[in-house]
Amino acid sequence: MKLNTLLFLLMLVFVPLAGELNIHPFANTFRLSFGTPVFFSFCYLFVIFRLHYRECLQG
Template sequence: MNLLKKWLNTEPYLIIMLIVLTPIGGELKFYPFEDSFRVSFGTVVFFFILLQMKKFPAWASGIIAGDPCLHSGCFLIPLCQAT
């Protein structure tokens, strides 16, 4: 159990979480008001994972998180329009 806790706080694990969870969080949105204003969870997920990554540079994590978000959006838009 101690080994699992130690591994969950390592940089490679946090980078994998950043790559996977940021685009998923970006797709989850809620409307706090009854209007067109919406809030995405992608920024929140990115911020809290970034707080855990102490030695990794912020600009590199932004590129690492932004690339999957861009590509998932490019692949999901044609799929949603086809149906």
């Protein structure tokens, strides 16, 4: 449970910071933000750690 709390706190910090980073690949007419990929990466980590935690409890 402490690991989930730590991941949540890290997500609260890193997702907005990553959202500030933008790439303008097509001469300022289109931009890509890193906030959404970082958010989904943290969601994936929550799932992986939760499954690993269940396996450890089951033996």
